[in-house]
Amino acid sequence: xxxxxxxxxxxxxxxxxxxxxxxxxxxxxxxxxxxxxxxxxxxxxxxxxxxxxxxxxxxxxxxxxxxxxxxxxxxxxxxxxxxxxxxxxxxxxxxxxxxxxxxxxxxxxxxxxxxxxxxxxxxxxxxxxxxxxxxxxxxxxxxxxxxxxxxxxxxxxxxxxxxxxxxxxxxxxxxxxxxxxxxxxxxxxxxxxxxxxxxxxxxxxxxxxxxxxxxxxxxxxxxxxxxxxxxxxxxxxxxxxxxxxxxxxxxxxxxxxxxxxxxxxxxxxxxxxxxxxxxxxxxxxxxxxxxxxxxxxxxxxxxxxxxxxxxxxxxxxxxxxxxxxxxxxxxxxxxxxxxxxxxxxxxxxxxxxxxxxxxxxxxxxxxxxxxxxxxxxxxxxxxxxxxxxxxxxxxxxxxxxxxxxxxxxxxxxxxxxxxxxxxxxxxxxxxxxxxxxxxxxxxxxxxxxxxx
Numbered sequence: 475x476x477x478x479x480x481x482x483x484x485x486x487x488x489x490x491x492x493x494x495x496x497x498x499x500x501x502x503x504x505x506x507x508x509x510x511x512x513x514x515x516x517x518x519x520x521x522x523x524x525x526x527x528x529x530x531x532x533x534x535x536x537x538x539x540x541x542x543x544x545x546x547x548x549x550x551x552x553x554x555x556x557x558x559x560x561x562x563x564x565x566x567x568x569x570x571x572x573x574x575x576x577x578x579x580x581x582x583x584x585x586x587x588x589x590x591x592x593x594x595x596x597x598x599x600x601x602x603x604x605x606x607x608x609x610x611x612x613x614x615x616x617x618x619x620x621x622x623x624x625x626x627x628x629x630x631x632x633x634x635x636x637x638x639x640x641x642x643x644x645x646x647x648x649x650x651x652x653x654x655x656x657x658x659x660x661x662x663x664x665x666x667x668x669x670x671x672x673x674x675x676x677x678x679x680x681x682x683x684x685x686x687x688x689x690x691x692x693x694x695x696x697x698x699x700x701x702x703x704x705x706x707x708x709x710x711x712x713x714x715x716x717x718x719x720x721x722x723x724x725x726x727x728x729x730x731x732x733x734x735x736x737x738x739x740x741x742x743x744x745x746x747x748x749x750x751x752x753x754x755x756x757x758x759x760x761x762x763x764x765x766x767x768x769x770x771x772x773x774x775x776x777x778x779x780x781x782x783x784x785x786x787x788x789x790x791x792x793x794x795x796x797x798x799x800x801x802x803x804x805x806x807x808x809x810x811x812x813x814x815x816x817x818x819x820x821x822x823x824x825x826x827x828x829x830x831x832x833x834x835x836x837x838x839x840x841x842x843x844x845x846x847x848x849x850x851x852x853x854x855x856x857x858x859x860x861x862x863x864x865x866x867x868x869x870x871x872x873x874x875x876x877x878x879x880x881x882x883x884x885x886x887x888x889x890x891x892x893x894x895x896x897x898x899x900x901x902x903x904x905x906x907x908x909x910x911x912x913x914x915x916x917x918x919x920x921x922x923x924x925x926x
Contacts, residue, residue, distance in 0.1 A: 476647045477642060477845065481506070481518040481519050482770075483858060484504070484506045484518050485504040485506060485518070486805050487507055487714055488504040488506055489502065489504055492592065493754070493831065495558045499816075505517060505883075506518040507522070508715075510525075510537030510538055510568070511536075511537055511538050512536040512537060512538070513525050513533075513536055513537070513900060513901050513904050513905075513908055514537070515529075515537070515888060516761070521886070522527050522886055523886055523887060523888040524887045524888065524900075524908060524911055524912055524915075525537070525824055525884060525888055525900065525901060525913045526882070526887050526888055526889040526898050526899070526900050526916075527888060527889050527890050527897075527898070527900070528761075528765065528899050528900055529765055529872065529897050530760075531702070531758075531760055531761075531901075532740070532760035532761055532763075533761070533764065534737060534761040534764045534765055534811060534814075534820070534901060534902050534903065535674055535764050535814045535818070535820065535901065535902065535903045536901050536903040537765075537901075539764065539810075540864060540904075541679065541810050541814050541817070542764050542766055542807050542810040542811060542814065543811060544667045544716060544810075544865050545608075545757050545807060545809065545810035545813075546766065546767075546803055546804045546806055546807055546810075548618055548806070549565055549802055549803050549805075549806035550803065552565075552802075553802050553810065554802065555798065555801050555802060555803070556802065557797070558586060558800040559795060560608065560811065562800060563800070563802040563805065565805045565806050565809065566583075566586065566800040566801075566805040567800055568805075568809060569584075569586075569805040569808050569809050570584040570586075570813055571869070572809060573758075573771055573773060575772070576743065576744075576812070577744070577756055577773050578744055578746050578751070578752045578753075578756070579752030579775070580775045580776065581752065581756055581773045581774060581775050582773070582775065582776065583773065583774050583775070583776070583778075584601075584771050584833075585753070585769075585771065585772045585773075585774075585792070585799075586769070586770070586771055586799045586800035586805075587770045587772070587795075587796050588768040588769065588770060588796050588798050588799060588801070588804075589627070589768055589770050590626075590627050590632075590731070590733030590734075590759035590760060590770055591626070591627020591629040591632040591760065591828060592627075592629065592633070592759075592770055592771075592796060592799075593731075593757040593759050593770035593772045594626045594627050594629075594632040594635070594695070594729070594731055594733075594757050595627075595629055595631045595632055595693065595794070596755075596757075596758055596772040596792075597693070597695075597729045597755035597772050597774075598618065598631045598632070598635070598693070598695075598729070599631070599792070599794055600774065600778065600782075600792055600794075601692045601693040601727045601729065601755065601778075602616065602692050603782070604692075604778050604782075605780065605790070606693055606726070607781040607790050608754050608781045609703075609781075614689060614690055614693060615688065615689070615690060615691060615692045616690060617652070617653060617690045617691050617692060618634075618652050618653070618691065618693055618694070618695055619652070619653040619654075619684065619687065619691055619694040619695070619726070620635040620636070620637060620652050620653075620654065620655070620694070620695045620696070621637065621653060621655050621656075621657050621658070621696060621697075621701065622637050622654050622655065622656055622657040623637050623638055623655075623657045623701060623704035623705075623707065624637040624638070624693060624695070624696075624697070624701060624704065625637075625638050625697075625701070625702065625703030625704060626697075626733075627639065627733075628641070630648055630649065631650075632644075632650055633645060634649040634650045634651075634652055635695045636740045637652075638652060638703060638704065640893075641703075641706035651682055653687050654680045654814075655679060655680045655683055655689065656660060656676065656680075657701065657704065657707060658672075658673075658676035658707075658709045658710060658713050659707045659709075660672040660706075660708075660710050661846055661848075663675065665799065665837070667713075668841045669710050669711050670712070672710040673710040673711065673712040673713050673716060676709075676710065676713055676728065677713065677716040677717070677720065677794040677847075678741045680716075680717065680720060681720055684720050684721070684723075684724040684726060685724060686822065688724040688725060688726060691724070691726045692726070692727060693726060693727035693728065693729050693755075694717065694721050694727070694728055694729065694755070695727050695729040695731060695835050696714070696717060696728070696729070696730060696731065697730075697731045697732070697733075697735055698714050698730050698731075698732060698735055698740075698745035698749075698751070699714060699735055699740050699745045699748065699749075699850055700734075700735050700745075700748050700853065701852050702734045702735065702853075702892075703892060705855070705857075705892050705893065705894075705895040706841030706848065706854075706855030706892065706895060706897050708848045708850050708855075709851070711749075711924055712749065712848065714745075714746070714748075714749045714751055715749040715750065715751055718749075718751045718752075718753070726755040727755070727778075728751075728753040728754050728755070729753060729754065729755040729757065730747055730751070730753035730755065730756050730757065731757045732744055732746070732757060733758065733759045733760050733770070734754060734760055735853075736758050736760075736761065737758065737760065737761030737762060737763075737778060737811075738761065738815070738820060738821055738824065738851075738852075738855060739851055739852060739899070739902070740762065740851035740852075740853065741821075741824055741828060741851035741852070742821065742851075743815070743821065743848070749894040752775075754774060754775065754778060755772055755773070755774050755778075755893055756772070756773045756774075757770070757771070757772050757773075758770060758771045758772075758773070759771070761902075762808050762811070762910075763804050763807040763808045763811060764807055764808070764810070764814070765809040765901075766802070766804070766811075766848065767803055767804035767807050768798065768801070768804060769801065769804035769807070769808055782875065783833060796856065806883055817901075820902055820903070824851070824852060824902060826851055826906065827902075827904065827906065827909060828851055829854055830906050830909045830910070831849060831852060831854050831898070831909055831913070832849055834854075834909070834910070834913035834914075834917075835847050835848075835849055835854045835856070835913075837885070837917075838864070838916070838917055838920070839856070839924060841863055841917075841920060841921075842924075843858055843859055843860070843862065843920065843924035844856050844857075844858065844859065844862075844920060845857050845858070845859040845862055845865060852899070852902060853897070853898070853899050854897060854898050854899075855895055855897040855898075856896050856897075857894060857895055857896070858875060858878070858920065858923075858924060867894060868894070870893075870894060873922050874894070875891035875894045875895060875896050875923070876891050877893075877919075877923045878891070878896055878916070878919040878920055878922075878923045879891050879896070879919070880919075881918065881919035881922050881923060882915050882916060882918075882919045885915050885918065885919070886915070887912055887915040887916070889912075889916065896916065896920075898912055898913070898916065
């Protein structure tokens with residue numbers, strides 16, 4: 475913090491000048507972070523908070539990690555930025571090779587941009603252009619299929635394939651039409667439904683849409699395994715595998731949006747790995763740079779890539795790019811992030827952490843006002859209920875989930891609700907003791923808010 479700026483000044487400027495994302499500024503109470511270390515955040519008043527939401531789902535190895543810090547400093551001594559238009563920094567070239575080696579299957583061509591929505595935009599535009607430029611053109615394939623309650627970002631294309639009314643509804647006149655498939659949420663099925671039956675049910679809902687629109691569909695867009703912004707909807711096992719099989723059957727490209735669910739979040743480096751799926755486009759961001767700097771990637775395979783090759787006169791170039799796409803500082807952070815995955819055996823250590831989170835969620839699920847507990851990897855979610863037997867929700871205007879988060883904040887834990895959904899998504903570096911603190915604080919907050 476600048477020693478010339480007092481906490482009072484920062485809070486005042488924060489209220490008056492800083493327009494925060496997804497925040498009703500008329501109700502905003504300033505929370506100004508001045509320092510971070512490991513899984514902890516420190517505010518201008520010196521209060522300490524456990525980062526239970528991984529700074530919006532992106533922090534992986536903790537804040538102020540010496541390995542990543544050093545990589546950024548070393549890169550800063552060489553080159554901070556050069557364009558990706560017609561050239562590339564050696565650091566970014568190395569990252570492209572590293573991602574090509576890590577990505578599932580035959581995904582080996584990497585297009586860099588700066589955030590998740592941008593990565594999805596690249597995939598949408600490249601899929602659209604591919605059908606016009608491949609050896610057997612299909613220019614009629616111009617539409618996209620996406621799930622109800624989907625969220626893929628806030629730019630116009632990404633918002634179009636999104637399906638959450640409170641985020642996209644007001645912008646409807648600006649968005650293109652999308653074919654919608656039902657959200658594959660097992661909680662909406664009878665309680666006696668097995669996982670296998672749920673998977674079959676939702677795939678049976680999906681297939682007629684693909685069959686009907688196959689001639690006009692360029693791609694299907696999906697968050698593998700979990701729809702995060704929809705309220706942490708965990709898809710039934712086998713659904714993703716079935717989606718991949720159906721898209722192949724009906725000649726539709728598959729765009730896997732792993733912005734939030736990739737980079738170890740669901741227990742493997744990439745969520746698609748868990749069902750042996752290789753999409754046509756894999757979109758990464760958030761944890762790609764360890765949560766340090768804006769960096770995203772759209773990775774595709776040779777069949778798609780070759781459709782864009784030719785002479786300048788052919789006009790086959792993908793005319794899309796962002797000024798800071800492939801930024802060397804961000805690339806250095808990403809390379810270091812991948813190094814730390816290996817050096818600290820991050821994925822191997824997740825097993826015990828996932829099990830500990832499961833234990834806490836199991837206990838919370840027994841609370842009379844907790845319902846619909848679910849988990850995938852190091853991600854857990856639940857709803858509050860006023861009447862568990864009848865699956866009754868509290869009135870939305872009571873904002874019970876938000877109140878739980880305020881109780882947690884007062885006790886030194888930062889979490890943020892999704893409407894009426896409570897979730898935890900901490901950095902992968904979180905310790906078992908910190909998981910205990912996170913979940914015990916959440917439990918206290920729930921008890922306080924559901925007492926009346």
